[in-house]
Amino acid sequence: MARTASSVSADAHAFPEADVEDFPEEVTRAAEIALESKGHTVLILDLRGISTATDYFVLASGTSDVQVKAIARHVVDELKKQKVRPTHVEGMSGGRWVLLDYVDFVVHVFHPQSREFYQLENLWGDAPRHEFHEEP
Numbered sequence: 199m200a201r202t203a204s205s206v207s208a209d210a211h212a213f214p215e216a217d218v219e220d221f222p223e224e225v226t227r228a229a230e231i232a233l234e235s236k237g238h239t240v241l242i243l244d245l246r247g248i249s250t251a252t253d254y255f256v257l258a259s260g261t262s263d264v265q266v267k268a269i270a271r272h273v274v275d276e277l278k279k280q281k282v283r284p285t286h287v288e289g290m291s292g293g294r295w296v297l298l299d300y301v302d303f304v305v306h307v308f309h310p311q312s313r314e315f316y317q318l319e320n321l322w323g324d325a326p327r328h329e330f331h332e333e334p
Contacts, residue, residue: 213327214324215327216328218242220244221244221254222254224282225254225303227277228256228305229242229256229258232256232305235268236265236269237259238260238261239258240256241256241257241319241329242256243255243257243318243319243325244326244327244328248325249322253302254303255303255304255306255318255322256303256304257319259307259310259313260307266296266308269307270290270298270307273307277300283300284305294308295312295316
C-alpha cells in the first residue's frame with residue numbers, strides 16, 4: 199500500500215498547516231522512513247520561532263515496543279547512509295518512547311499509550327504541522 203504526504207485536515211481542533219516543501223530533506227526523509235517501517239500517525243511539527251531547542255519534531259507511533267524500536271533503528275540506519283547521525287538516543291532499550299536527537303530535528307517514536315500520555319502534538323499546538331497519511 200503506497201503512502202503519501204498530505205496536509206492535516208481541518209477539524210474541530212484545527213492546527214496551523216505547514217508545507218512539506220519547506221522542510222529540510224533529512225526531516226522529511228525521517229518521516230518517510232517511519233512510514234516505510236509501518237509507523238502510523240506520522241507528522242512533522244515546525245518549531246522554528248517557537249522553540250530554541252530544535253527546529254522540528256518528527257512524531258511517529260508503533261503498535262508495540264518491538265515495533266517502536268524497529269522504527270527508530272530503521273530511521274537511524276537509513277539516515278546514517280546519508281551521513282546524518284543522531285547526537286543522542288534515548289529509550290531504545292525500553293521501546294515505549296524512543297528519542298533520536300539530530301540537533302536541528304528530533305524524532306520521537308512512541309508506543310500509542312505513551313504518545314497519548316505525553317501529547318506532544320497538543321503541547322506544541324501552535325506549531326505548524328504536516329501529517330503523513332496512508333493512501334487508500
